[in-house]
Every structure is written in C-alpha cells, then in structure tokens.
Amino acid sequence: MTSNLFALIDRMLHISNIEEEIRRGQEGFDPWVKIRLVLDKVNSSATRFYIPSRNISIDESMIGMKNRCVYIQFMPNKRHARFGIKKFEVCDSNGYVVHVRLYAGKDFDIHHDEGQAFGVVKELMTVSQLLNKGYHLHTDNFYTKLAAAQNNADRHSESEF
Template identity: 55%
Template sequence: MANERSDSDWSLSDNDFDISQGSESDSVSEEYDVESDSDTDIGDYDHASVWTRAYPPEDISSGTKLVFTERHTGPISVPPRNSQPIQYLYLFLTDNVIDNIVKQTNKYAADVLATKTEWIASHKRSRFRRWNPVTEDKIKKYLGLNLLMGLIRVKDEREYWSTCRETRIPFFPETMSRDDFLLISRFFHVSDSSKVKPRGDPNFDPWHKIRPFLDSCNELFKKHYKPKETVSIDESMIGMRNRFAYIQYMPNKRHSRYGIKKFELCEADTGYVFHIDLYSGRDFYASGSEKGLSHTVVMSIMEKSRLLNKGYHLVTDNFYTKVPLAEALLENKTSLTGTIRINSKDCHKS
C-alpha cells in the first residue's frame, strides 16, 4: 500500500531511540512489547521518546472505601426562583441579627455618652448632641450604604455627602444624613462589651466584638445548604491595614497581602462557604495542640461543620496535607486528597 514504510524509514535522530537497529531498540521493544503486539501499528506513535512507563493502579481493598451517606444535598429552605436578591440576603441577615445589632449599638452608645456628659455639655457643636437611638430601619439603611460604598469608591467617606454639583451622589444624602451615618459608625456594636473576658483569662476570645455575628453566620450557612461530597479547606484574606493585633502578611495573596486571615470550608462544586474561622495567632488557635496548626485547623473546622463520619471527601493544598491528618480523617470516615510537600517529614523518600 502507498502508506506502508520500510523499517529503515523509522530511524530517528541521535537524541531518540533508533527503532530499526541497535541495542536501544531492543530494550524499547522488550519494555513496551511494540513488535509483539500485532494490533499496534508503530505508525500510530509520533516519538518513542515520549513514551513513559505506566504502573498498575494501587490495590485499594473494598473495606477502606468510604460511602457518602448524606442525601438531598444542595439548597435548603430558600426563596422561590426569580425572587429578588434582597430575599437571599435576608436568609443570613435575619431579623434576629438586626435586632441584636440595634440592641447592642444603642446600649454601647448609652454607655459612652454617660461617661461624656460634661464634655458634651461644654461642646455645643458636638455631633454627640444629635444622637438618637437607632431603629431596625435605620440599621438596614446603614448596612446598605456600606455595601454601596464598596461599589462607588471615593477618597474620603465624607465625599459621599458632597454638595458639589459635579461630584455629589444624591442617593446617600437622600437615604441618611452624614452625621447619622458617622454616629452609627462610632457606636456600631454586635456584642455586649460588658461581658468580655480580660486578656489572660482562659476563656478570653480575641474575636469577642464580632463573635455573635460570626456564630450566627456559620449556623445560617449550614441551615440553608447541605454540601455535596467534595469539600475544600483553604485560607483567605480580608484586606485591611488597620492598627490591629491580628493583621497578617501573606505575600502569595496578590489581591490583598495585608489583612485578617480566615480559614474557610467551601463546597468544591459551587464554592459555597459553609464555615468560617478567623485566625488570631497560634497562641489562640493551636494552643496546647501537639499536632500542629494545619492539623488543628482542619479537624476543628470539620468538627464544627458537622461533616465527619459522613463519607465526605476533603481537598487541601500542601500546607494542610499530612499523613497523620489523613489517618485522623480516615478514622472519622472522611477521605483526604491534596498536594504534599516533598520535603515533608511524613513523606517517605523513594
């Protein structure tokens, strides 16, 4: 036939194996059994040099195969299709959350103003004189303006209420006065400061100022969604450069290298955030643990998320992936997949 070639036509360059003659071609034929396979046409292969040895798959006994036991995964108790976006926001910003913000903000404002009575009396132009207790409606407006500020960026917060014809943004002064907004920002609270444990106390919480809101979010994340089999844990950053004890620097986070580090458990298919933990240093997060930070983070989040012993498949990067962690998860009927550092002490050299 016209497309048939002689053996001599298959001689490759000096850098490749010479299939037509020589000891190298014998070894290739012996290793890959090219000539003995009557169904294989050597013309189907472009280069002998790109061939690699294929090893048989690992023999995994049926006894170690985990079964995913969760059923009816996905959204739970959500608004009907074509609902307004605000309805989905209210799944997490519930009336209880708003009521708590109103209560704690008014309480904190009353406590602060009670200690500044004489100062306010001697400063007749003080903004504190115009304080009025907030309501549910006013807090919703305040939170809405904060969300809008993320879309409309200006150099100074007061510019949102600018009266300049060229730069004014009518929506802000029509929704809330500048003084009201700044006063709410001054007194905004979600927790009772009078119940805070002092630093050094065994029960001291570094995130006490936002703990009620964070706990509420984590519970509502679980209330309205059941994740599918594959989930992932990784860290992320809330970008900021404020004067704050727990600001972290992560050079590999290009979008924001400075800020508050948080650990998140997300569903792999949709990216839905199922649980959030804030990092406040090893002294608080992994204190007393002999397993190390990465092990403690994963086991703690999986336990808080109530996903252990259900056959879930966790995916992590090489910061978390360790043999002891895989063994601990397997004991809790959870499988682990992830990249691993070649210089890890748990990685056996071969």
C-alpha cells in the same frame, strides 16, 4: 444614605456588650468577642440551612486591611491582600462558604498533637458537621499531612474524610 447618617449609625452601632468583655491577658479572653455573635450566627445558619455538595475544600484566606490591629497577619504569597485578618474556610464546589474560623495568632491557635494543619482540618470538619459523612475533602499542600491521611485511612477504606 448620606455619609453623615452612616457615620452617626457607625458611631452608635456595637454588636457586643462591653461590660461582659474579658480583658486581654485574663482567663477566658476571646479575641473576636466584638463580632462573635454575628460570626457564630452566620456559621450556625450555614450549617443548619445548607447542604454542601460532595466535594468540599479547606483553605485560608485574607480579609485585606492595613489598620493597626494585633490580629493583622502578613502573608507575602497572597497577591490581593498581603496584610489582613487570616481566616480558615470550609467551602463546597459551588463556591459557598460553609464555615469560617478567624485566626488571631499563635496564642489563640488550635493546639493539636499532630500540628496546626491537622488541627484546623479536624476542627473545621467537626464544627461544620461534615466529618465522617462521606464528603470528599480537597486541600492544598499545607493541609495535606501524613497524620491526616493516616487518620482518614484508619476510619474508612475509601478516600473520604
């Protein structure tokens, strides 16, 4: 494909309906409306067609970019991409991504009484349909909170989330 043809396709391709978009600051605004259809389709397909291995993990990752966008995050401890779009992922031990949630800043964050880390784990495990099914969840120290451990201990006698 020539670069001119790619540029022409890129100029004409639009995933979302511009007329249905809700403007920033209005009730019901979705910061990821332009890619929501594709993201939801990928997430639902992964949930429907893939059964993850017993060991799963939740962590954050970056899609590296430096363009001017309000959703660009700066994470100084990430070596490969310090600037970019932050995403939370549920992965299995084979390296397959089961579910992705894009982060758009604290205004659109998951609000939970127990804090952001607990809210992210709870929401990702629920929407990926892995909660209370005997999976072993591995997390780093950001997601390892007392509230999550107590919630888990209340539900099971084993260490399964």
